[in-house]
Amino acid sequence: MKIIIINGPNLNLLGTREPGIYGSSNFDNYYQLWKEKYPSVSFEYFQSNHEGQLIDKLHADGFSADGIILNAGAYTHTSLALADAIAAITSPVIEVHISNVYAREAFRHHSYLAKNCKGVICGFGLDSYRLAIEYLLAI
Numbered sequence: 040m041k042i043i044i045i046n047g048p049n050l051n052l053l054g055t056r057e058p059g060i061y062g063s064s065n066f067d068n069y070y071q072l073w074k075e076k077y078p079s080v081s082f083e084y085f086q087s088n089h090e091g092q093l094i095d096k097l098h099a100d101g102f103s104a105d106g107i108i109l110n111a112g113a114y115t116h117t118s119l120a121l122a123d124a125i126a127a128i129t130s131p132v133i134e135v136h137i138s139n140v141y142a143r144e145a146f147r148h149h150s151y152l153a154k155n156c157k158g159v160i161c162g163f164g165l166d167s168y169r170l171a172i173e174y175l176l177a178i
């Protein structure tokens with residue numbers, strides 16, 4: 040079982056970025072925990088602040104991975120190109136968000152990506168990613 044976790048812009052700053060919204064845990068601590076909790080899963084983690092690199096990563100793994108967990112950050116709300124990339128690949132993509140985007144500014148309520156994803160999980164902090172892993176293990 041191969042699961043790719045892809046984080047988009049500004050998510051490299053988790054732990055220090057707006058901790059009131061995104062928490063004060065750094066991503067790597069959670070990632071290590073998931074690797075221990077799910078030893079049967081082969082995880083890969085990729086983060087980029089660049090839209091084209093996120094698209095290249097989806098193309099590279101989107102025909103072989105068993106699942107892709109994607110937090111595209113603000114590109115969720117702006118990127119037709121990422122939406123098209125998700126539509127073009129065959130691996131199921133789960134859109135995740137740390138914060139509850141529906142409890143925030145109106146511009147965060149719309150996702151260009153969601154309709155091309157298997158589903159969306161948001162608002163559970165970094166546990167949103169674990170819930171997506173649980174889904175992929177169950178299918």
Ligand code: DQA
Pocket residue numbers: 048049050110111112113114115135136137138139140147
């Ligand atoms: C986010 C929500 C987005 O609106 C925001 O631009 C992010 C993070 C989240 O995980 O809650 O960068 O995707």
